[in-house]
Amino acid sequence: MRDVRLTVLIVAAIASFLTPFMGSATNIALPPIGKEFKADAIILGWVATSYLLAAGIFSVPFGRIADMKGRKRIFVAGLFIYSLGSFLSAISPSAGFLIAFRVVQGIGGAMIFATGIAIITSVFPPAERGKAIGINVGAVYVGLSLGPFIGGYLTQNFGWRSLFFVNVPIGILALLLTLWKLKGEWAEARGEKFDFIGSIIYSLTLLTVIYGLTESAIHFLFAGLILLLAFVLYESKIKHPVLEIRLFKENLTFSLSSLAALLNYAATFAVGFILSLYLQYIKNLNPQQAGIILIAQPVLMAIFAPFAGWLSDRIEPRIVASAGMAVTALSLFVFIGIDSTTTMNLIIANLMLLGFGLGLFSSPNTNAIMGSVERKFFGIASATVATMRLIGQILSMALVMLVFSIVMGRVEITPEYHPLFIESVKLAFTIFAAICFVGIFASLGRGRLR
Secondary structure, eight states, rough: OHHHHHHHHHHHHHHHHHHHHHHHHHHHHHHHHHHHOOHHHHHHHHHHHHHHHHHHHHHHHHHHHHHHHOHHHHHHHHHHHHHHHHHHHHHHHSSHHHHHHHHHHHHHHHHHHHHHHHHHHSSOHHHHHHHHHHHHHHHHHHHHHHHHHHHHHHHHHHTTHHHHHHHHHHHHHHHHHHHHHHOOOOOOOTTTTOOOOHHHHHHHHHHHHHHHHTTTTTHHHHHHHHHHHHHHHHHHHHHSSSSSSHHHHHHHHHHHHHHHHHHHHHHHTTTHHHHHHHHIIOOOOOOHHHHHHHTTTHHHHHHHHHHHHHHHTTTTHHHHHHHHHHHHHHHHHTTTTTTOOOHHHHHHHHHHHHHHHHHHHHHHHHHHHHHTTTTTGGHHHHHHHHHHHHHHHHHHHHHHHHHHHHHOSOOOOOGHHHHHHHHHHHHHHHHHHHHHHHEEEEHHHTTTOO
């Protein structure tokens, strides 16, 4: 059994490394992509957001399918589709095609997100689960750490397309290792019905809300809120819903931990996107130099995430996670003061503070979510963890794109627009700091797990 656990941990860690590596590397490559395709800040935002939106739309349905049909099966399919999407993105002839192929990547990513943590939770006993999840989260942060550094190097020396090409062999390696080493299957909800209607309503809800936010389209936002209400009412009434609404209604730890994750990612994900543009447009750094600066945050995350997961096996996860949320909020408040004269030392120090806070938050919060549900809900709980992360990331990017569209308009970030860009950055960090401050209370309010 120990061999199975080790194999699961290795395979899940490789897969968990892949997707954040691609995301953080892509942020570094956005200015060169914008230059090649003559894309404005909003289009560049969609290069990042299209992947997240696809992953967010499909994570919950695939989490449910994985519980019914087998988590390993969905995990393997996800690795294949993700690798295919990476290859197609690398050969994109235009910004439109790149956004479309990022959607393919996102669908594969959703299948990976929805099953990785669930498989770990299925094979590790509760006493070891926090440590295993911490190692897996650590792999996420290693991907985030290497993304800016390797992404900057590849973009500077081989062009932005090399970022997508390098993902292909890593994805194939993870796929072959899974097929060769990972034996067994996990499907505690086998034989139950799949909720097609709920899945469609859920997907349309996400799509309309995010499009409405990104494009400042009030009618889409209104339609999205109506669809959200319809989704909650429908899912509450059927026998086998795609998302167990009663988990949110009856399980305070699950609901508030999920809300805390949503707020944390909504407040922090776009930091890399903003600072990548800031360092290259305002500070005139090349992609490789910007990547070296941005590595400060995820390195601290990678160092402290396993420790925080181990700590959450021994004391209440909410205490560790809430401390992490408070440190994160502090770093975002500091970033509100950023301008063209801000020193690199201050940016690096504050990125390290942000990384420390995120490292303390993520593993204990995930441990609290997974430890609060019974085994047959592991897949949907894992998908919920992924979905809260993805929706938070999507909201983070949507808020930045909304701020850019209101303050700057749809223009390329040329020198005459640099003052408006700085104004946009300050406003975005103000919003993010406020969101994270609210998240502290959501984290503290979840109650005791043990």
